[in-house]
Amino acid sequence: MAEPVLSIRDLRKSFGALKATDGVSLDLRPGEIHALIGPNGAGKTTLIHQIAGGITPDSGEVVFLGEDIGALGVAARARRGLGRSFQISSLAPEFSALRNVMLAVQSRQGSSFRFFRPVMKDRSLTEPAMAMLERTGLAARANVPAAELSHGERRQLEIAIALALGPRAFLLDEPMAGMGPEGSRALTAFLDGLRHEAPILLVEHDMDAVFALADRISVLVYGRVIATGTVDEVRGDAEVRRAYLGERP
Amino acid sequence: MSTALIIEQLLNGLQFGVMLFLMAAGLTLIFGVMGLINLAHGSFYMIGAFACAAVAAATGSFWLGLAASLAAAAAAGALVELAVIRRLYDRDHLDQVLATFALILIFSEGTRWLFGSFPLYLDIPQVLSGAVDLPGGARYQLYRLAIIGVGVLVALGLYYLIARTRLGMRIRAGQSDREMIAALGVDIGTLYTMVFALGAALAGLAGALVGALQSVQVGMGEPVLILAFVVIVIGGIGSIKGALVGAVLVGLTDTLGRFLLPKLFAAFLGPSEGATVGAALASMLIYIVMALILAFRPKGLFPATA
Amino acid sequence: MSRERAINLLLAGLLLSVPLAALALGELFYITLATRMAILALAAVGLNFALGLGGLVSFGHAAFFGIGGYVAGIFSSHAFNQTPLFSWPFEFFGSDQMPAIWLAAMLISALIALPIGAISLRTAGVYFIMITLAFAQMIYYFAISWPAYGGEDGLSIVVRNGFPGVNTAVPLIFFLVCYVLLLAALALFALVRDSRFGAALQAGRQNETRLAAVGIAPFRIRLAAFTISAAITGLAGALLADLNRFVSPSMLSWQMSGELIVLIILGGTGRLFGPVAGAMLFVLFEFVLGGLTERWQFFLGLILLGVVLFARGGLIGVLAGKARHG
Numbered sequence: 001m002a003e004p005v006l007s008i009r010d011l012r013k014s015f016g017a018l019k020a021t022d023g024v025s026l027d028l029r030p031g032e033i034h035a036l037i038g039p040n041g042a043g044k045t046t047l048i049h050q051i052a053g054g055i056t057p058d059s060g061e062v063v064f065l066g067e068d069i070g071a072l073g074v075a076a077r078a079r080r081g082l083g084r085s086f087q088i089s090s091l092a093p094e095f096s097a098l099r100n101v102m103l104a105v106q107s108r109q110g111s112s113f114r115f116f117r118p119v120m121k122d123r124s125l126t127e128p129a130m131a132m133l134e135r136t137g138l139a140a141r142a143n144v145p146a147a148e149l150s151h152g153e154r155r156q157l158e159i160a161i162a163l164a165l166g167p168r169a170f171l172l173d174e175p176m177a178g179m180g181p182e183g184s185r186a187l188t189a190f191l192d193g194l195r196h197e198a199p200i201l202l203v204e205h206d207m208d209a210v211f212a213l214a215d216r217i218s219v220l221v222y223g224r225v226i227a228t229g230t231v232d233e234v235r236g237d238a239e240v241r242r243a244y245l246g247e248r249p
Numbered sequence: 250m251s252t253a254l255i256i257e258q259l260l261n262g263l264q265f266g267v268m269l270f271l272m273a274a275g276l277t278l279i280f281g282v283m284g285l286i287n288l289a290h291g292s293f294y295m296i297g298a299f300a301c302a303a304v305a306a307a308t309g310s311f312w313l314g315l316a317a318s319l320a321a322a323a324a325a326g327a328l329v330e331l332a333v334i335r336r337l338y339d340r341d342h343l344d345q346v347l348a349t350f351a352l353i354l355i356f357s358e359g360t361r362w363l364f365g366s367f368p369l370y371l372d373i374p375q376v377l378s379g380a381v382d383l384p385g386g387a388r389y390q391l392y393r394l395a396i397i398g399v400g401v402l403v404a405l406g407l408y409y410l411i412a413r414t415r416l417g418m419r420i421r422a423g424q425s426d427r428e429m430i431a432a433l434g435v436d437i438g439t440l441y442t443m444v445f446a447l448g449a450a451l452a453g454l455a456g457a458l459v460g461a462l463q464s465v466q467v468g469m470g471e472p473v474l475i476l477a478f479v480v481i482v483i484g485g486i487g488s489i490k491g492a493l494v495g496a497v498l499v500g501l502t503d504t505l506g507r508f509l510l511p512k513l514f515a516a517f518l519g520p521s522e523g524a525t526v527g528a529a530l531a532s533m534l535i536y537i538v539m540a541l542i543l544a545f546r547p548k549g550l551f552p553a554t555a
Numbered sequence: 556m557s558r559e560r561a562i563n564l565l566l567a568g569l570l571l572s573v574p575l576a577a578l579a580l581g582e583l584f585y586i587t588l589a590t591r592m593a594i595l596a597l598a599a600v601g602l603n604f605a606l607g608l609g610g611l612v613s614f615g616h617a618a619f620f621g622i623g624g625y626v627a628g629i630f631s632s633h634a635f636n637q638t639p640l641f642s643w644p645f646e647f648f649g650s651d652q653m654p655a656i657w658l659a660a661m662l663i664s665a666l667i668a669l670p671i672g673a674i675s676l677r678t679a680g681v682y683f684i685m686i687t688l689a690f691a692q693m694i695y696y697f698a699i700s701w702p703a704y705g706g707e708d709g710l711s712i713v714v715r716n717g718f719p720g721v722n723t724a725v726p727l728i729f730f731l732v733c734y735v736l737l738l739a740a741l742a743l744f745a746l747v748r749d750s751r752f753g754a755a756l757q758a759g760r761q762n763e764t765r766l767a768a769v770g771i772a773p774f775r776i777r778l779a780a781f782t783i784s785a786a787i788t789g790l791a792g793a794l795l796a797d798l799n800r801f802v803s804p805s806m807l808s809w810q811m812s813g814e815l816i817v818l819i820i821l822g823g824t825g826r827l828f829g830p831v832a833g834a835m836l837f838v839l840f841e842f843v844l845g846g847l848t849e850r851w852q853f854f855l856g857l858i859l860l861g862v863v864l865f866a867r868g869g870l871i872g873v874l875a876g877k878a879r880h881g
Contacts, residue, residue, distance in 0.1 A: 052768070078770035090768070092761040095754075100765075103758050106751050107770040113779065118749040125751075165769060286681045288813075336864055342681055343612050347820050348863040350813045354856030362850055475692050475809060478685040486681060525702060532700040536693035540674050543686065547677045 002030045003066070005169050005199050006082075011050055011060035013223075020046040021057065022223035028169055033191065033200045035210045038220035044203045045087055047220065048173050051201070052084050053077040065168060079107065083167025083198070085158035087174045093147035097138055097157050100146055101129035104164035129164060136160040136190070152183045159190075170200040176209055188212055211235075219243075253387035258508045259501070264393045266500020267400025271455035272477035273484070273492040274407060275448025281487030282420055282444050285334065286342055288349035290452055290477070291470025292356035297322040297453025298460035298469060299360060302369040311374035315457050322453020323446040325356075330445040335438065353471065361467045368464035371457075396458050403451065404493055411489065420444060476503075479539050485549030494550060499535050506534035559875040563828040567738070570596075570835060574730045586726040587798070592838045593733040594794045599818040599830030600740045601787030606816065607825045608748060609780045610760030615671070615687030616815050618694045619785040621807030622667060623660035623792025625698070628710040628802040630656050635713050653718045653732070656793050664789025665782045667694075672781035676774055679763075688809060695807040709803025716797050723797070733794050737831070740787055745827055747783075756780050788815070817859060823869030832870045 004027035013021040020043040028034050036044055049055040051062055053074040061070050069077050078084075091100050102125045106112060109124065119125050133139045136156045141149060149157060155175060162170055175191070176184045188209045194200060195215075204210050210217065217234040219227045227237045234240055276290050300321035305314030329352065337345050377392040411417035419440055456470065463469070480499050484491025511527030518526060542550065570592060577585035598620050605611040633640045633649030640649045650656055675686045704710045715723050723729045747753045759766045759773040766773050796802040805811065814837070822833030840858065844851035866873055 054764075054767075073772060074764075074767040075770050075772035078768055084768055086764075086768070090762055090765050092758040092765055094761050095758065099754065103754060103766070103771070104769040106754065112751050112755040112771050112776060114751040115753075116746050116750055118746075119751055119754050120749065122751075161769060280681065286684060333860065333864070342684060343606075343816075343820075343824070344863050344867070346612060346614065346684060346813075347816065348860055350817065351856040351859035351863065353813075354852045354859070358850045358853035358856065362853065471809060472692075475688055479689045482682060482685050482689065529697055529700045532696035533693045536689055539686070539689060543674055543677065547682075 004029050005065060006051070006201065007063045008051060009061045009063070011047070011057045011062070013046060013050060013055065013057045019223045021050065021060075024060075024220070024223070024225055026218050026225060026228060028199045028201050030199055031195055032215040033195050033202055033213045035202045035204060035214035035217045036220055037204065037207075037210055037217060042220040043223040044220055045173055048084070048171055048201075048203060052082060052171055078165065081165070081168030081198075082171060083162035083165040083169070084171035085155075085162050085173060085175055087177065087203075089151075089154040089158055091146040091154060091157060091161075094145055096143045096145055097133060097149060097153075097160075098126065098129055098142040100157060101132050101160050101164050102126065104161045105129050105132075108164065108166055132160040132164045135163065137186075151178050152180065155179055155183075155187075159187075163194075167198050169198050170194070170202075172200055173203045174205060175202070176204055176206040184209055252385040253383075256383060256385055256387040257389060258504055260389055260393065260397070262501035262504030263497065264396050264400075264500070265504055266497035267397050268455050268459055269473070269477055269480050269500055270400055270493055270496035271403060271451045271458075272473055273480040273496050274403070274489055275451045276474075276477055277481045277484070277487055277489060277492045278420070278444055279448045280481070283334075283338055283441055285338060286345050286349070287334070287448075288346060288474065289329065289352035289356065290448070291472075291474030292353055293322045293326055293449040293452035294456035294470035294473055295356065295360060295467065296325050297456035298371070298465040299364060299369065299456075300453070301457035301460055302371040302465045303364070305371055306369070311372070311461070314371070315454075318453045318457035319450050322456070323450040325453075326449025327442050327446040329449075330442045334445060335441065338441075357467050364467075366467070368466035369460075371460040371465055373461045392461065399454070399458065403454075404489075407489055416440075416443070476535070479535055481549075483539055483542050483549055485551040488549070488551040491549055491551035498538070502538055503531075503535050506531040510534070557875075559826070559828075559871065562871060562875050563831075566828050566831050566835065570831065571734060574727055578727055583726055586730055588838060588842060590726070590730045590733050590798055591795075592834050593730065593737045594791050594798060595815075595818060595838065596831045596834035597733065597737045597740055597794065598788045598791035599815055599822075599834055600737070600744055601784050601789075601791060602815050603744065603819055603830050604747070604784035604787065605777075605781050606784075606819055607829065608753060608756045608760065609777055611676075611777060611781060612684050612816070613675075613687045613781070613784070614684045614809070614812050614816065615689075615691030616785070616788050617807050617809065617811035618671070618691035619664040619668060619788040620792040620795070620811060620815065621694065621698065621802070621804070622664050623789030623794075624796035624802035624806045625704065625710070625792075626660040626663055626789070627656050627716060627793040627796035628712055629704055630659065631712050631714075631716050632704070632710060651714070651716045653716050653723065653793075653797070656716055657790055660789045660793035661786040664792075665786040668782045668785030669778070672778045672785075676777050676781065688812065691807065691812055692809060695804055695809075698804040698807055705803070707804060709801055709805075712796060712800040712802070715800055729798070733798075736790065736794070740790075741827060741831070743787075748827070752776065752779070819869075821859070821862060821869055823871035823875075826869070826871045829869060829871055836870060 006028040009025050011021050011024045024047060038044055046055060050057045053072060061068050064080055064082065069080060102119060105125050105128045130139065130142060133142050136159050138153060138156050138160060141153055146154065146157060159175060176187060179187060184206055191200065191213055211231055214231055216228060216230060218225050219234060219240050221243050226243060227234055227240050272294060276287060279285055279287055297318035301314035301318035304317035305311050333348060337348055373392045377395050379391050380388040381391050383389055411420055476499060480495040481492055483498060484495030510531040511524040514527035515523030517523060570589060573589040574586040577583060602613065602616045605613050630649035631651045634651040637648060639646045641647050671690045675683050678686060699707045717723055718732060721728050723732065755766060755771050755776045759776055763773050792806060818833035818837055819829055821836050822829035822831065840855055844854050862869065
């Protein structure tokens with residue numbers, strides 16, 4: 001089996017008495033979509049934050065491309081190739097869609113300590129950014145400020161920014177949230193192709209999308225992974241059915 | 250250096266700290282509950298001092314003056330909250346800074362208009378004049394001891410208010426969750442006005458008490474305000490306990506620094522140059538302490554839990 | 556041409572025409588007034604790097620303004636008295652030449668801004684405001700308690716410092732020197748705003764989380780902006796010292812820090828020419844209101860309160876409408 005791209009080992013995080021992450025271990029292998037599901041409050045977003053670097057775990061390690069990245073900040077982890085989207089869209093609201101993506105292109109190209117050349121005239125920034133907007137179907141909205149985009153468009157823009165980083169792994173936190181059936185279907189098809197560029201750790205509530213996309217599923221309940229396996233294995237797992245899918249035996 | 254002298258300096262530091270606490274408590278309460286940075290807090294300090302000096306001069310009674318200072322500062326606070334401040338809660342900090350900076354200009358020039366540019370003087374009340382004997386052969390001004398006493402009483406009172414009373418419960422609820430407190434059916438507008446007036450009254454009290462030790466003049470509030478900022482930055486914004494610890498720390502550091510550093514440097518550099526370097530360093534000492542604390546605890550010593 | 560650009564050109568032209576008209580009318584005092592406008596505008600352009608682009612509400616920029624002023628004062632006093640400013644590793648007698656003074660003012664302001672920024676930028680929001688205010692106050696008290704350069708009384712510049720090839724004692728020439736520096740700073744601001752650095756800085760103001768998530772650490776970007784900002788405000792301080800031929804701790808005071816912010820807000824936050832419009836308005840208020848009443852600051856306070864509560868875009872916002880971003 002191929003070496004995992006991202007691997008977290010026995011991660012723990014408590015907020016006071018609440019154990020938000022209680023000894024979580026999981027792998028993300030090349031070419032796979034690994035879905036992370038669980039009821040509200042199971043600690044999914046907290047876990048994503050610990051992987052991305054926004055929250056420091058109490059113990060445990062995060063290994064990315066063979067390197068322990070536990071001591072790195074958010075920006076350094078992103079530069080290593082962790083591309084993420086947020087549960088609630090997090091964009092530069094005054095910047096146009098294009099400029100939001102250009103920021104990621106700029107970061108990927110290296111130093112931001114360049115003071116004189118106007119970015120809008122820099123084709124090494126605008127062209128790759130535009131290409132990402134085209135891929136995600138936002139090209140027509142390139143010059144609209146992020147604040148004026150519709151909810152669905154902002155979700156697409158999040159994906160376009162993550163793509164523009166040329167990541168080695170994606171962390172997508174509920175990309176389908178609030179998308180509507182049409183949008184969800186389109187995004188499902190899009191993510192399906194994306195796994196070949198880089199594996200995806202996908203937090204998602206839309207079970208149709210999860211069952212259609214996931215190579216493997218981990219179920220998180222009260223900060224613990226209660227099951228990991230293929231779609232069929234997890235569907236058939238009695239504990240999962242009890243704890244999460246809400247079915248009675 | 251005699252023990253008596255050191256005790257005196259320690260008490261001076263404590264008295265200074267207590268006075269800073271009265272300022273910082275209101276600031277930190279207002280920030281904690283309303284999320285507002287109020288530069289005009291120094292104006293309430295000035296208003297308290299002027300009200301006390303004016304009423305004491307007219308009636309001959311320091312105590313009437315003290316009552317007037319509390320009333321005037323609280324009234325000014327309530328008025329300002331109703332007219333200006335409540336429009337600022339939803340604004341960013343930049344707008345808050347500017348609007349309250351404008352209030353300083355208005356209050357300072359307004360006071361100068363009313364009272365002229367010459368400082369007023371306030372006498373220490375008869376009962377509290379004189380000095381008391383302390384162990385170790387020290388004698389200390391009774392009035393300054395009384396200020397320390399007032400500070401301790403206010404600290405206890407605030408603790409009781411916040412931990413034990415209905416108003417305190419609402420303040421704590423407001424600190425943790427504004428929507429929740431509105432959902433509880435508390436009139437949040439009235440609560441905010443009361444908290445703001447309370448903070449202003451404490452500042453006015455500090456101004457009146459200090460007015461008897463220094464001259465009462467326009468612009469007296471802002472240097473104290475900035476020190477109070479240092480206090481709450483050190484203590485952790487929003488925390489009354491942090492304000493108390495920070496205030497005493499700043500008061501003692503500043504007083505002892507000004508007392509000891511010139512002597513210390515005189516021992517190395519000779520009396521004249523040593524005194525100069527020591528005094529210059531002493532004037533910067535609390536800011537250096539602040540920088541050191543922030544380098545290790547960016548949220549202060551007692552960060553308010555979000 | 557956009558409406559804002561037209562207004563900018565108009566403001567630049569207006570500022571230039573004041574001293575020329577004053578010269579034609581023989582009212583030399585107005586040249587000083589215009590010079591003061593240009594210098595305050597330059598100081599506020601400096602602050603605008605941090606505040607307008609980065610959203611860093613520094614309430615301590617008077618520190619850099621005053622440091623620039625003191626560099627001019629100290630350099631010229633040593634040059635005038637022929638006493639060494641320091642004698643190790645080489646003897647240095649200060650300078651009475653503006654280019655050397657400007658360079659030193661910018662460098663020293665930047666060097667002091669670096670540690671202040673490094674500590675202050677570990678925090679955010681209200682903490683940042685209070686801490687920058689506190690550090691400026693520290694430098695203020697240091698200037699008061701250090702007797703070598705006048706302490707509380709300040710330091711006079713006997714003869715205005717020179718500039719190679721021109722006579723800076725002529726009011727119009729000194730105005731032009733300041734005006735050109737202002738235009739240069741505005742050009743730099745426009746360049747930086749549109750650059751990669753500016754994009755990162757502005758993105759950090761709008762959404763810090765987003766900036767970090769694309770792999771750009773906000774801290775270093777902000778520290779650089781804070782330092783550049785301090786250097787330009789320091790340069791303006793050196794010019795003001797030369798205009799007044801005097802520097803005192805009041806240049807370092809918290810009121811001065813407040814006024815610098817006021818300039819930007821009066822003109823319009825985040826606008827290229829906001830500081831210019833603000834400085835022109837401010838000096839005009841000071842002059843007109845100050846001529847009418849001794850209590851002009853009272854009315855300034857009322858006007859300012861009105862602007863904050865009811866006209867948030869400042870002068871340029873009122874004239875040119877909502878700000879646009881590419």
